[in-house]
Amino acid sequence: MTTAAPPMAAPSLALRWRRTLANPRLWRGVLAVAGFFLVWQISSMGALPFMTVIPTPVEVAKAFWVFLAMPKYWQSWAESAQRVFWGFATAQVLGIPLGLGMGWSRSFKELSYPLFELLRPIPPLAWVPVSILFWPTNELSIAFITFIGAFFTIVLNVLGGVSSIPKELVYSAVSFGASPAQVFWRIVLPATIPSIATGMMVGIGITWNVVIAAEMIAGNAGLGRLTWEAYLAGHTPGVIVGMISIGLAGYVSSALVKLISIKLMPWRKII
């Protein structure tokens, strides 16, 4: 885009800042968020009758401060994060090979895919009782449900990725004399990485959803439980602190997954 242009210096940092700050789009966003909190504050203070149950942002901020000092709060973070990690990691470890296998071998796909499609529509949380019955510990059963949440997504994404590899890529490798193993490791696997990344991005979101619900239903610790206990104790600011923490946790883990995807695919621009 810039070839024929006269040589130019990169805009200085100050200039870039000025440009960013001069952008009306940024200010619209800031205005919207500020407006949101303002409306929340005013309506909780009594402007809207049904909103009075909800504490004001200021009260929530105060409660947050208290939570930050509690070891239990940080334990909850660790508990939930651990469950997400194990469920998510297991889903990748089992799901990626399964998806690759289905895409690679037609007979394997015919054997397993219809069955897979039969189990997929069952919502992950419906597995809770069976999971509790089956696994010896509560911890394992929650991790299993988390696993279910991410598993189907990753398998489907990997399978889609393998099926959409351009045939030319494979043909050209074969014509250079690549063995099937080489085709698999050098062509199929790298070409599937973008789909794996997509599957991971979607999967991590589902995983947090599942963990929170599972903790509320059957957990004894974790951010979901923390929120639920605050509700049971009638401590509404705590409920909102829990919600915000869960949102933050989801946000941070999505950012981590994105970082991993960028590392895995240096050739791809990720927006």
Place this chain on the structure above:
Amino acid sequence: MGMSQPVREDMESSLAAPVCRAPDGALSIREVSKIYDPEGVHVVALDRCSLEIAAGEFVAVVGPSGCGKSTLLNIMAGFDHLSTGQILLDGQPLATTEVKPRPGSDRVVVFQQGALFPWKTVLENVIYGPVVQKALGKQEAQERARQMMARVGLSGIESCYPGHLSSGMQRRVEIIRALINDPRVLLLDEPFRAMDTVTKSASHEYLLELYDATGKTIFFITHDLEESIFLADKVAVMTTRPGHIKMTIEVDLPRPRDYRLLASPQFMRLKAQAVEAVHEEAVKAFQAGEREMA
């Protein structure tokens, strides 16, 4: 598919029917420059570009990829805004530094990738212009569309979706969709670029038939020299960016033209002349390492 049908006797009257006036659509492009300035990076896309196009003239603009020919077309179509200079249409200012042109049915564009609405049938596509402008009622528009399509051998596909058709057919329909509005200028942005040779040459003859029948001013962008000489009255060669018109070649080949012309000595002579001019620019563009972006 009946790609190259002879022009029917009555086609001329049918396509030009509602306009019984002298052909208009004279374009005057004067010293037009376009400077993009995203994030403070100064990119000169067009540099004092000038070109005179008479009413009813077929002008082809050739140049290497990314030389700014599409920018020029976008400014005329009203998709973009010029930085300096002016463009006149029939003596009236179309685009100046003050007047920002809006897209309109007097300058219809036919796009490189094709822009028939895939969710509308061929007939719905063709009547779209007259119907939204309320120039014709739906019935009348359909009537007229059917007539026009019949005259150019496009009968029987009215209820197809564009996705059913070959790219050649799609482009023919798109040209009809433009012509039914009776535009003053037809702006063609490399419409035959992605076609195979056979489809392309059939499309050329089709376009020439339409041009001979309607006498519309045509502004045709391409990077295919042979195509430009075969089709146009005048070929304008553009330089690499910053683009301006390097030279114009008058094509004094007789009309109506057909494919036999491609082997004629006159054609060869013109082509040699043009190749010389374009090659120099192509090498420059190549060395500048421009990414394909036309």
Place this chain on the structure above:
Amino acid sequence: MMETALIVSLIAAVALGLGAWQQKKKAQLYEISWSAQVVKTVTGKSFLRTVAGFVIFLGLWHLTVSVFRLPWFNRLPGPLEVLREWLSPNPAYGISIYTRDYYIHILYSTYRATTAFVLATVLGIPLGLLMGWNRKFYDYALPLVELIRPIPPLAWVPLAILVLPGNEPAVIFVTFLVAFFVTSLNTLLGVESIDDNYFRAARCLGASNREILFDVVIPGALPFIFTGLQISMGAAWFSLVAGEMIAAQYGLGFLIWDSYSVIAYPVIIIGMVTLGIIGWASSAGVRMVGRKLMAWRQSELSGGGQAGI
């Protein structure tokens, strides 16, 4: 026992009928006789492998749970046990296809999911279109959406119970919320996916903003909208089940959790299978409507040629 056999054969007959009907359509496509097509399919490797897949799954389930009674597995109900209970006129745990309660649970869940889904669709599509259509609105709305979206819908359950009158609206609300975000964001993506040239072409031909909305924006975004609706349907069932487990009377999610508490284990599996069937049927329904509305797209997929969507 007789009853069970009868129902199994009834279901088998329906399945066979459906299969046969599909084979007839296929036979027409390949222009061979119906019986030849049936033979071709049934003896085909692909069909046999699919059957083998199911047999292996059910067989393993049966063997591990009911025959060998392996540790861990022996706490689960076996396939035969579940089937017998499901099809029994006098179910031991009170839920089978003959009992009224079974259908009440189904109806409750379906009603909640449908309400939430319809609300999410009616509100989510216009929001997405507006965000894609109007730059300024996008600038204001997107930060808010992004602010609220990372909070999983289930985390809203306690707050929803507090603010809304009663558990019923709360469960519907969390179900709605997740479907709403999915639908609106996919609609937005759909508008953004439309090739600029369609807008330009419409302007060239003299379309007004309103006409562009109806002739370009909406049809152009439709493929994404329907992908979004399918995901939203799945997400709705997902949250609904969780919501029902946490805070509802009646409904399949409630049934599953309640059966666990009262040690009616076969009912858990019945509930899961029922959820699977309904969930599958509802997204198949969305897919079908989508296909009807996008006849142009079907042909495009097979015909090729148009770029863009």
